[in-house]
Amino acid sequence: MARKYATAEAVAADELHDFIRPRHQMVLTTFRSDGSLQTSPVTGGLDEHGRIVVASxxxxxxxxxxxxxPRASVLVLSDEFNGAYVQVDGPAEVIELPEAVEALVGYFRAVAGEHPDWDxxxxxxxxxGKCLIRVTPQRWGPVATGGFPPS
Structure with missing residues (x-):
């Protein structure tokens, strides 16, 4: 069996967007009041402004x-467990109702396409009583895959 070697490819913002757009399995990390990490598996998408969006x-x-x-980190995963992934960090915000309604429409479109009845x-x-979480990518690691060290 051939060895699978780890990869790490630095990408520009437009390449990051292209990577994230078809991927919806994510892990969102936020900070508890005591400074410790709180991690949640979420379904997410990329809005028209290049922000990661999550309904909650x-x-x-x-x-x-x-x-x-208002800081968060999002690990964007591929569908296959050992597929490519990227960590994205940036400022985060919570959009509440009623302002969240149209942003939630954008979230649905990013994740699932068109809805048969938008009303x-x-x-x-x-x-x-939904809200929308938005994370603006400010820093991101390389798009990476796991495996043996390349050298």
Whole structure:
């Protein structure tokens, strides 16, 4: 069996966006009030401004943490466990209802495409009391894969 070697490719912002756009499995890391890390598996997308977007609920730990400390890190994963990944760090914000409704439409489009009934979707977001988390990429590591050291 051939060895699989680790890779790490530095990418520019447009290449980062191209990498993230088709990937929706992510791990969001925020900071608890005591400074320790809080990590959540999430479904995310990339909005039209190149920000990572995640739908959530205002009372969830990740939203409360971001309101208190507006920094986050997102690990964007490939569908296959040993596929390429990238860590993205940056300022984060929580968008609350009613302002969140249209941003949640953008989130749905980024993750799943067009909805058959946008009015129904908008109402469901209001009924469920959703919010939207946005992370603006400020720093990112290389797009990497695991494996043996290359040398």
């Amino acid at each position: 609920y205002p009372q969830r730990a990740k939203a409360a943490n971001i309101r208190r400390d 129904e979707y908008r109402q469901a977001m209001v009924d469920q």
